[in-house]
Amino acid sequence: MSGRDLIGLFNLVIIAGVLxxxxxxxxxxxxxxxxSQTLCLADSTPPHSVVVIDKTDLYxxxxxxxxxxxxxxARDNLAVGERFSLYELNESGELRNTNRFSLCNPGAGxxxxxxxxxxxxxxxxYNALFAEPLDRALADLVTPKDAPSSPIIEALARxxxxxxxxxxxxxxxxxxxxxxxxxxxxxxxxxxxxxxxEQRVPPPGAVADIIRETYGDSLRGVELEIRxxxxxxxxxxxxxxxxxxxxxxxxRLGVNAYWLDI
Numbered sequence: 001m002s003g004r005d006l007i008g009l010f011n012l013v014i015i016a017g018v019l020x021x022x023x024x025x026x027x028x029x030x031x032x033x034x035x036s037q038t039l040c041l042a043d044s045t046p047p048h049s050v051v052v053i054d055k056t057d058l059y060x061x062x063x064x065x066x067x068x069x070x071x072x073x074a075r076d077n078l079a080v081g082e083r084f085s086l087y088e089l090n091e092s093g094e095l096r097n098t099n100r101f102s103l104c105n106p107g108a109g110x111x112x113x114x115x116x117x118x119x120x121x122x123x124x125x126y127n128a129l130f131a132e133p134l135d136r137a138l139a140d141l142v143t144p145k146d147a148p149s150s151p152i153i154e155a156l157a158r159x160x161x162x163x164x165x166x167x168x169x170x171x172x173x174x175x176x177x178x179x180x181x182x183x184x185x186x187x188x189x190x191x192x193x194x195x196x197x198e199q200r201v202p203p204p205g206a207v208a209d210i211i212r213e214t215y216g217d218s219l220r221g222v223e224l225e226i227r228x229x230x231x232x233x234x235x236x237x238x239x240x241x242x243x244x245x246x247x248x249x250x251x252r253l254g255v256n257a258y259w260l261d262i
């Protein structure tokens with residue numbers, strides 16, 4: 001074999017190697033298939049973060065602004081592929097998926113590999129399919145309302161049964177914005193004429209038992225961040241006996257709960 005033939009053969013090997021590398025890169029870097037309705041990866045169960053706004057009591061315009069900022073920060077902290085949903089405990093005492101917003105983060109422009117995907121096109125897709133629908137949902141979500149009942153614990157337990165947020169879902173997280181003034185058949189913090197706080201509510205273990213009997217262990221393993229909305233004449237109890245009471249209820253239900261101000 002002549003030297004020219006060897007050079008030709010060597011070039012063919014190089015070309016084959018380059019083509020193989022390109023084919024491998026295309027296979028590895030090719031985006032997976034997405035569900036068109038949720039933007040989640042097909043045939044996968046992503047981590048799920050939920051913001052629940054308790055709208056069974058009114059809140060101020062300053063509190064509404066703070067809630068909006070809280071939701072946007074939660075959005076910005078999402079990993080690519082993580083699911084994000086907005087719910088409200090509405091004036092009927094029902095948990096409602098606001099504007100049906102429950103989507104996976106498809107990735108903003110700065111979150112994608114520019115070798116394979118165009119960041120500008122990805123950012124435009126992110127804005128159209130994720131950011132703008134969230135903005136529309138926020139417009140209604142932070143509108144104050146009032147309601148006669150406030151079944152907070154029941155709403156959370158029902159959410160824990162939803163197929164998109166049940167115990168098969170990894171890293172379940174709820175941010176709950178609420179005054180935590182429960183008022184339902186399970187228990188009510190109201191009625192101060194009935195006695196002290198301890199006298200007008202059932203023991204935390206009894207509440208946990210009722211929830212498990214009705215909803216099973218739907219909340220076990222959930223991380224719960226409670227953003228407390230202070231109420232006039234209630235703040236001392238909210239930050240004292242009420243917080244301690246709720247913390248014990250959640251502990252018995254297997255929930256990792258912690259408290260922050262709005």
